[in-house]
Amino acid sequence: MAVVQDVHGHHDHHPSGIMRWVTTTNHKDIGTMYLWFSFAMFLVGGFLAMGIRAELFMPGIQILEPELFNSFTTLHGLIMVFGAIMPAFVGLANWQVPLMIGAPDMAFARMNNWSFWLLPVAGMLLVSSFFVPGGAAAGGWTFYPPLSAQGGMGVDMMIFAVHILGASSIMGAINIITTILNMRAPGMTLMKMPMFVWTWLITAYLLVLVMPVLAGTVTMLLTDRHFGTSFFNAAGGGDPVLFQHIFWFFGHPEVYIMILPAFGIVSEIIPTFSRKPLFGYSSMVYATASIAILSCIVWAHHMFTVGMPTVGQLFFMYATMLIAVPTGVKVFNWTATMWRGSMTFETPMLFAIGFIFLFVIGGFSGVICAIVPIDIQVQDTYYVIAHFHYVLVSGALFAIFGAVYYWLPKWCGRMYDVKLANMHFWLSMIFFNVAFFVQHFLGLAGMPRRIPDYSLQFADFNMISSIGAFGFGLTQLFFLYIVIKCIRGGEKAADRPWEGGNTLEWTLPSPAPYHTFETPPVIK
Amino acid sequence: MWGEYMSSKSVMTLLGSATLALYSSMAFSLDETSKYFHPQPQSVIAQETYDQHILALWICLAIFIVVFGVMFYSILKHRKSTGYKAANFHHSTVVEIIWTAIPLLILIAMAFPATKTVVAMKDTSEPDITIKATGYQWMWGYDYLQGEGEGISFFSKLSTPVAQVKGTEAKGENYLLEVDNNVVVPVGKKIRVITTANDVLHAWWVPAFGVKQDAIPGFIRDTWFTANKPGVYRGQCVELCGKDHGYMPIVVEVMEADKYTQWVADKKKASAAVVNTAAVGN
Amino acid sequence: MTQGVTKINLEMLKKLLIFSVIMFGFGYALVPMYEKFCEVTGINNLLQPDVVDKNIKVDMTRTIAIELDANVRGLPWQFKPLQSNVKIHPGESLEVMYEISNVSDQEISGQAIPSYSPRFLEKYMKKFECFCFTKQVLKPGETRQMPVKFVIDPQIPVDVNTVTISYTFFALQPGK
Ligand code: HEM
Ligand SMILES: [Cu+2]
Ligand SMILES: [Cu+2]
Numbered sequence: 001m002a003v004v005q006d007v008h009g010h011h012d013h014h015p016s017g018i019m020r021w022v023t024t025t026n027h028k029d030i031g032t033m034y035l036w037f038s039f040a041m042f043l044v045g046g047f048l049a050m051g052i053r054a055e056l057f058m059p060g061i062q063i064l065e066p067e068l069f070n071s072f073t074t075l076h077g078l079i080m081v082f083g084a085i086m087p088a089f090v091g092l093a094n095w096q097v098p099l100m101i102g103a104p105d106m107a108f109a110r111m112n113n114w115s116f117w118l119l120p121v122a123g124m125l126l127v128s129s130f131f132v133p134g135g136a137a138a139g140g141w142t143f144y145p146p147l148s149a150q151g152g153m154g155v156d157m158m159i160f161a162v163h164i165l166g167a168s169s170i171m172g173a174i175n176i177i178t179t180i181l182n183m184r185a186p187g188m189t190l191m192k193m194p195m196f197v198w199t200w201l202i203t204a205y206l207l208v209l210v211m212p213v214l215a216g217t218v219t220m221l222l223t224d225r226h227f228g229t230s231f232f233n234a235a236g237g238g239d240p241v242l243f244q245h246i247f248w249f250f251g252h253p254e255v256y257i258m259i260l261p262a263f264g265i266v267s268e269i270i271p272t273f274s275r276k277p278l279f280g281y282s283s284m285v286y287a288t289a290s291i292a293i294l295s296c297i298v299w300a301h302h303m304f305t306v307g308m309p310t311v312g313q314l315f316f317m318y319a320t321m322l323i324a325v326p327t328g329v330k331v332f333n334w335t336a337t338m339w340r341g342s343m344t345f346e347t348p349m350l351f352a353i354g355f356i357f358l359f360v361i362g363g364f365s366g367v368i369c370a371i372v373p374i375d376i377q378v379q380d381t382y383y384v385i386a387h388f389h390y391v392l393v394s395g396a397l398f399a400i401f402g403a404v405y406y407w408l409p410k411w412c413g414r415m416y417d418v419k420l421a422n423m424h425f426w427l428s429m430i431f432f433n434v435a436f437f438v439q440h441f442l443g444l445a446g447m448p449r450r451i452p453d454y455s456l457q458f459a460d461f462n463m464i465s466s467i468g469a470f471g472f473g474l475t476q477l478f479f480l481y482i483v484i485k486c487i488r489g490g491e492k493a494a495d496r497p498w499e500g501g502n503t504l505e506w507t508l509p510s511p512a513p514y515h516t517f518e519t520p521p522v523i524k
Numbered sequence: 525m526w527g528e529y530m531s532s533k534s535v536m537t538l539l540g541s542a543t544l545a546l547y548s549s550m551a552f553s554l555d556e557t558s559k560y561f562h563p564q565p566q567s568v569i570a571q572e573t574y575d576q577h578i579l580a581l582w583i584c585l586a587i588f589i590v591v592f593g594v595m596f597y598s599i600l601k602h603r604k605s606t607g608y609k610a611a612n613f614h615h616s617t618v619v620e621i622i623w624t625a626i627p628l629l630i631l632i633a634m635a636f637p638a639t640k641t642v643v644a645m646k647d648t649s650e651p652d653i654t655i656k657a658t659g660y661q662w663m664w665g666y667d668y669l670q671g672e673g674e675g676i677s678f679f680s681k682l683s684t685p686v687a688q689v690k691g692t693e694a695k696g697e698n699y700l701l702e703v704d705n706n707v708v709v710p711v712g713k714k715i716r717v718i719t720t721a722n723d724v725l726h727a728w729w730v731p732a733f734g735v736k737q738d739a740i741p742g743f744i745r746d747t748w749f750t751a752n753k754p755g756v757y758r759g760q761c762v763e764l765c766g767k768d769h770g771y772m773p774i775v776v777e778v779m780e781a782d783k784y785t786q787w788v789a790d791k792k793k794a795s796a797a798v799v800n801t802a803a804v805g806n
Numbered sequence: 807m808t809q810g811v812t813k814i815n816l817e818m819l820k821k822l823l824i825f826s827v828i829m830f831g832f833g834y835a836l837v838p839m840y841e842k843f844c845e846v847t848g849i850n851n852l853l854q855p856d857v858v859d860k861n862i863k864v865d866m867t868r869t870i871a872i873e874l875d876a877n878v879r880g881l882p883w884q885f886k887p888l889q890s891n892v893k894i895h896p897g898e899s900l901e902v903m904y905e906i907s908n909v910s911d912q913e914i915s916g917q918a919i920p921s922y923s924p925r926f927l928e929k930y931m932k933k934f935e936c937f938c939f940t941k942q943v944l945k946p947g948e949t950r951q952m953p954v955k956f957v958i959d960p961q962i963p964v965d966v967n968t969v970t971i972s973y974t975f976f977a978l979q980p981g982k
Contacts, residue, residue, distance in 0.1 A: 059699060060691040067767045107815045140764045146741060147724040147766055174822040178815050212826045216833020231837060234742025234919055235879070235976030239840075240725060241740060246836050275604070277614040305727060305762075306738045307745035309925060310646045314639060321631045325624060332623045335595045342610035343603045353599070360591065364584040371580060371634060373573040373641040376736050377562065380727065380762040441560035446731045448762045451770030453689060455700045457559050648924070649968045654873055669970075670873050670891050718923060718970055722879055741879060743921040744972040 022117070025109035026514060027094045030116050032411075034091025035404075037119055039480070041083030044127060046473050048076035053435075053469040055452055056462050069452035070138035071154070075126060077141025078158065081258070082165045083123055085392065088400045089261040090115075090172045093200050096407065097176060099505035099512065100194045102185025102521045107178035115171035122164040129154040129161075140450060142251070145232040145243050149225055156225070159218045166215045173207035176200055185504070187523030191285070194503045195278060198285050199264030202292045206253045206260075209296070214250040217243065241306050248299035256295040259391060260288060262399030263330055266352045268503065269402055270334050273349035274341025275500040280333040287326035287333075294323045304375045313372050320370035327363055331356060346498070347421040351402030354429050355395060362390025365440065380450075383443025389436045398428070401479070408486060409493030413511030416486035424482060427475040434468030563732045566757060566778075567749045570734030572641045580634055587630075645734075648748045651716035653709065659719070659726025659739040659761065662768035666707050669718070673708075673788040680705045682771045689771075700770070701758040706777040709751060710784035716748045727763035730776055738763055751778040864897035865960040868967075874902060875972035882910035883944065885975055888951070896930075896960040904937065904973065907949035915943040916975040923970040930959040931971070941978055 021033060051072050055064040064072060094112070098105055106112045129136040134152020137143060148155055180201045184193070193201075221243070223229040230236025232243040271278045278284065300308060300316040308316075334356055343349070365387040369375045378384060401424070409415050438461040443449075447458045454462065496506040508516055565571040602608045653671030657664055660679075668676040680703045687693035689700075696702070709715050719728050719739035729736040733749035751757070759774040779787060872894055874887035888903040908914055918938040922928050937952035944950065954971075 059695060061689055062691070066770065070764070070767070070769075108819065138766070144725055144764070147764065150724065150766065170826050174819060174826075177822060178818045182814050182818060208822055208826050209829055212829035213833040213836075216830050216836075220834070220837075234740075234974070235917065235978075237919070239743070241743075242837065242840050245840060246833060249836065274602075275610040276612065279614050280616075280620055281614065283620050305736050306740070307747075307925070310643060313642055313646075317638065317642070318635060321635055324631060325627050328627045329620065329624055331591060335591060335598070336619070337614075338595060338598045339602065340598070340608075340611040340613075341602050342608050343599065344605070345599075345603075353595075356595070357592065360588065364588070367584070367631075367634075368577065368580050371576060371638045373569070373638055373645065373734070374577050374580070376645070377570075377573055377577075377731065377734060379736065444561050445559055446563060446759070448729075448760050448770070450764045451760075453700060453770050455698070456695060461560065646924075647965075649966060650871075651968060654968075654970070656875060658877070667875075669875060670871075674890055716968070718873075718875065718972070720877060720921075720972065720974070722877075742919050742974050742976065744875065744923050744970060745925075746923040746970065 023113070025105075025113050027098050027106045027109070027112065028411075028512065028514065030106075030112050031091045031094030031096075033116055034087050034094055034119075037116075037123070038084050038086075038088035038091060041079050041087070041123055042476070044123075045076050045079035045084050046476060048072045048079065049469060050473050052076060053466040056454070057466040058463065059454055059456055059459050061453055064452060066452045067135065067138060070140075070450065071130065071136040073450055074137050074140055074143075074158075075130070078137075078162075079123075079126060080392070081141065081254070082162070083119075083126070085258050085396050085400070086165075086169060087119055089200075089203070089258070089396075090169070090176075092196075092261065092265070092400070092403050092407075093172075093176050095411065096403075096505065097179055097197055097200060098183075099410075099508065099516060100197050100503050101180060101183065101188055102504050102517045102523070103179060103183035104515065104518045104520075106175050107183060108175050111171050112175055115168045115175065118164050118168040118171075122161040122168070125157045125161040125164070129157040132157065142244075142247060143221070144247075145221060145224065145240050148221060149233070156222070159222050162218050163215055166211045169207050169211050173204035173211070176204040177208070180204075185517070185520040185523055191282065192523060194264075195267035195281070195284055196261070196264035199260045199267070199288050202288050203257050203260045206257050206292055206295070210250040210253045210257075213246065214254075217246045217250065220246075241303070244303050244306060245300065248302045249296075251302065252299040253292070253295045255388070255391070256291060258396045260292065262355065262396045263288065265399045265403045265406070266334065266355050267330075269348045269352040269406055270337050272406075272498050272500040272502070273346060273352075274338050274343050276337060276341040278333070279336035279339075280329075283329060284333055287329045290326045291323060294319060294326070298323065301370060301375070304372050305379050317370055317372045321367060324363065324367050324370075331360055331363075344499075346405075347416075347418060347425060348402045348406035348498075350422060350425040351398050351405065354425065355398045355402065358390055358394030358398070358429075358432070362387060362395060365390065378443050380448055381443035382439040382447045382449055385449050386436050386439035386443060389439075393436070394432055401425075401428070404483070406498075407505070408483070409497040410505055410508070410510050410512055412487050413493055414486050414490040415493045415497065416482055416490065420478070420482045420485075424475060424479050427478070428472060431468045431471035431475055435465050435472050436468070438465050438468075563757075565734065566732040566752050566755070567734055568752075569641065569645055569749065570732060572637070572644070573734045576634070576637055576641065579637075583630060583634065645747070648716045648746045650714065651748060652713040654716045654718060655707065655709070656718040656720065656744075657707075657728045657739065657774075659721035659723075659728070659765065659772075661723050661766050662761075662772045664703075664726075664728070664761075664772060664774060665722075666705075671713075672710070672785065673791070676788065676791050678705045678791075680707065680775070682773060684771075698758070701760070701773045701775070703773055703775045706756070706775045708777045708779060708784060708787050710781050711751050711754050711778050712781075714748060714750050716746055718744050718746045720744045724765050725763045726761050726765045726772070728759075728774060729762045730757050730759035730774055732757040732759075733776070736762060751776075754778045754780055754783075862897050862957065863960060864895050866895050868896055868960075868964070869893050870896060870958060870962070870966065871968045872902075873968070873970040874904075875970055876904060877972065877974040878916075879974055880977045881914060881916050881975055883908055883914070883916065883975060885973070894958060896958045896962055899934075899955065899957040901953050901955045903951050903953055905949065905951045906942065906944065906975070908944035908946060911946040913943065913945050915941050915978045917941045917978050918973045918975050921972045921974065923972070924966065927958075927962075927966075927969050927971075930962040932957050932959060938973060942975075 132153045136154040137158040139148040220231040230238040232238050232240050298320045301320045442461050493510045495510050562574050565574045654669040656667040663681040665679050668674050683702045683704045688695045719737045721739040721741040726739040735747045735749045737745050737747040757776045761772040873891045876885045878885045885906045894900050920938050933956040935955040
């Protein structure tokens with residue numbers, strides 16, 4: 001009952017000013033806050049990336065001492081994963097899931113508010129850990145013990161931040177699952193749901209499956225550090241390798257948590273701008289589900305060099321390679337959707353095509369990493385850095401940009417400056433490849449990751465990579481400008497700004513009113 | 525409506541040439557002597573790994589050309605601006621089955637040679653020489669446990685002067701890849717490397733031999749290689765181990781058998797009192 | 807929205823919360839599961855004497871080369887095997903000696919942790935006696951020789967012919 005009142009309570013009076021945002025339980029407000037928070041974290045993580053690339057511009061130590069460099073990479077990874085990419089997807093879910101299933105709001109509006117407001121606390125903890133004695137955590141975003149047992153207070157702050165972020169994600173996921181399962185408009189069966197909603201449903205299940213495991217891992221680490229337990233300490237009968245197993249039991253599904261919603265976004269954008277229904281809708285659903293299931297049994301492919309038994313290595317190799325099959329199905333389905341469509345290439349479509357193009361490259365290097373002998377060669381080198389930036393930056397991040405350009409007209413009722421937006425795409429595309437394509441070769445040639453300095457043979461490609469990274473970083477400030485310009489003013493957007501858009505949100509006025517679908521729409 | 529902003533052909537040409545540029549950069553790197561690809565394989569395992577990688581790259585390239593050939597054809601031809609009318613098909617079970625099955629077969633073809641190599645990599649039996657590599661923050665310790673040279677024991681530390689790192693001195697040819705004491709092994713002999721660590725995780729990697737093995741405190745792991753040719757081969761620690769993780773290289777010097785015997789004799793003479801490096805673990 | 811929907815929602819909230827608590831527990835359950843797994847596959851070390859079948863057969867047709875290794879972590883001790891390698895027939899019982907000495911001027915206690923390569927050796931390596939079963943306390947300057955008595959189970963896969971037995975001494979915090 002309380003939940004119902006929450007939703008309706010704001011009809012006439014919402015608090016204004018800052019209190020509106022602090023107390024809001026409206027899914028659109030909360031979605032907006034998630035997106036802004038995520039962008040702020042993206043800038044922080046990006047600043048750290050620029051620091052890393054500046055240090056790596058030339059051989060030798062110039063601006064970051066090794067210890068600080070390690071903190072930079074560690075916090076860059078953590079902030080990008082937990083602060084930028086994940087909250088951005090949750091923000092998109094907040095905005096779009098109710099709109100796309102014809103629900104008035106999220107199922108638990110007040111919990112929604114809490115799960116957002118936990119984030120800034122965690123973000124502050126991470127950022128401020130740079131300024132405590134001993135500095136920020138420096139053991140990598142994977143914080144393997146025993147190294148992570150060595151750090152100072154910064155490590156504890158990181159552990160605490162991960163706990164908070166985990167709690168927030170779990171609450172967010174529960175909210176999303178409940179909303180999708182219980183609050184769809186009459187007539188919208190599961191198999192009529194838009195792909196974005198489907199992928200988020202599956203992602204949310206993955207989240208409640210693995211985020212608690214992460215919480216458990218960091219708790220064990222914390223008690224090992226301070227309360228004398230020896231889960232991961234050989235001296236007390238523990239095993240550092242155990243940490244890696246538990247961490248990656250979370251960690252591999254985690255990478256799919258960051259890519260499945262991206263698949264959903266692309267599966268919305270491609271049909272819209274091809275003016276043709278998504279090819280193989282049901283196989284898309286099954287592919288998503290099988291990717292999610294497989295993702296839970298491949299974790300040890302991150303551990304091919306710890307010295308597993310042969311059967312273990314082979315099992316994880318085969319299971320990992322198998323994931324390429326449903327992933328391939330998705331790519332083929334997108335291609336078939338475009339085939340004989342009537343395509344136009346607005347900004348969201350550009351990002352979606354850019355996504356497919358580069359994600360496939362990341363997928364290829366993924367399969368190559370799955371082959372044990374090759375992975376033993378490239379594990380912990382720049383090859384892996386290149387691989388996961390292809391799937392995380394040109395995968396997850398490009399999909400998020402695509403989504404923003406796709407739905408921004410609906411959110412703020414105005415069209416952004418398309419020329420600038422297209423330029424944002426092309427600059428991102430070019431600089432991204434300049435920054436990261438060369439890293440494949442650095443890794444193959446023998447450059448380890450997480451090093452602040454390197455031998456002379458790697459100098460030229462590192463310089464190219466840094467130049468690309470600076471370009472990419474600056475381009476994202478340009479994105480900020482485009483979005484602000486759009487919010488400030490601009491041409492009025494139509495209710496259905498994209499001719500091919502057929503999902504429910506396009507039946508609403510632009511901008512979407514504060515309360516929508518209070519009487520559920522009827523789905524034919 | 526907004527699509528007009530994209531002058532179609534020119535953008536596609538741009539995209540096409542960017543792709544070509546990327547992939548031709550790959551082609552020039554495929555050359556075995558390129559400094560941007562695997563170092564020249566110097567052991568059977570490294571050679572097999574290299575061959576499998578090349579095979580995988582060709583397969584990827586073929587799939588890439590097929591998929592994006594279709595996609596870019598579609599992008600060029602099936603666009604609204606040329607007046608193309610959208611079809612309305614959205615399902616075909618046959619097609620779905622085909623493009624599930626074919627990748628599966630390709631993957632099996634890739635997994636097959638890999639499986640053989642994995643089994644071979646794990647076979648550390650009957651070594652001629654066993655060397656223990658112990659990771660320390662931040663250097664390596666080596667103990668020759670068995671075979672010719674047994675009992676030899678030393679530390680191996682970065683020998684690049686700090687001034688080169690700080691940039692107050694010109695950087696030498698092997699900047700960051702040089703140590704005070706090389707690990708010396710004879711050519712053509714099976715060398716088993718046992719790894720362990722003193723403090724945190726490290727990893728022992730020599731790319732030219734295709735060996736990489738984590739070093740775990742409290743536990744031993746092993747790997748092996750047989751060097752094809754005399755020479756000096758360089759690698760680095762590849763598991764983040766703290767501040768100077770970037771500064772603990774590995775240098776393996778491969779010698780002819782008689783030279784190796786000589787080296788062993790010299791080493792033994794030089795250190796009359798050989799102490800197991802383990803004893804210095806503080 | 808009717809009240810019914812909300813009830814269903816709360817129901818689901820409860821279920822999902824319970825599920826995440828279970829998954830949190832599962833994280834911890836992975837610890838014993840991992841140990842069990844390692845035990846079954848013989849990867850991990852158990853610090854207890856093994857019981858050995860009395861009429862175990864010696865397989866004279868096979869010889870296994872055993873390399874012995876010793877490490878010390880964070881202790882002012884010296885620790886080494888008195889023979890660097892031995893040969894053994896599976897099924898035959900053998901004794902090897904290790905030596906530790908405390909080179910500091912303080913009494914210190916340490917615990918040895920064994921580790922094997924290949925890892926499945928644990929499954930076939932049966933120890934009757936080992937200094938790793940208890941902690942070792944050494945007076946200042948004390949040197950001690952300690953035996954390990956063991957047998958290798960003839961069930962060990964035929965392709966195994968070289969193995970390593972390694973011990974690492976860790977410092978024990980006072981009070982443990
Ligand atoms: C602005 C674009 C970006 C640049 C230039 C960049 C650059 C880098 C660099 C150079 C490293 C390697 C650090 C090292 O191992 O020495 C790194 C690591 C990493 N990056 Fe990024 N990155 C960018 C965006 C992202 C994004 C969007 C994500 C999203 C999740 C991400 C996730 C990671 C992760 C997880 C690591 C591993 C950190 C670790 O080794 O612990 N990065 N990044
Ligand atoms: Cu993974
Ligand atoms: Cu290291």
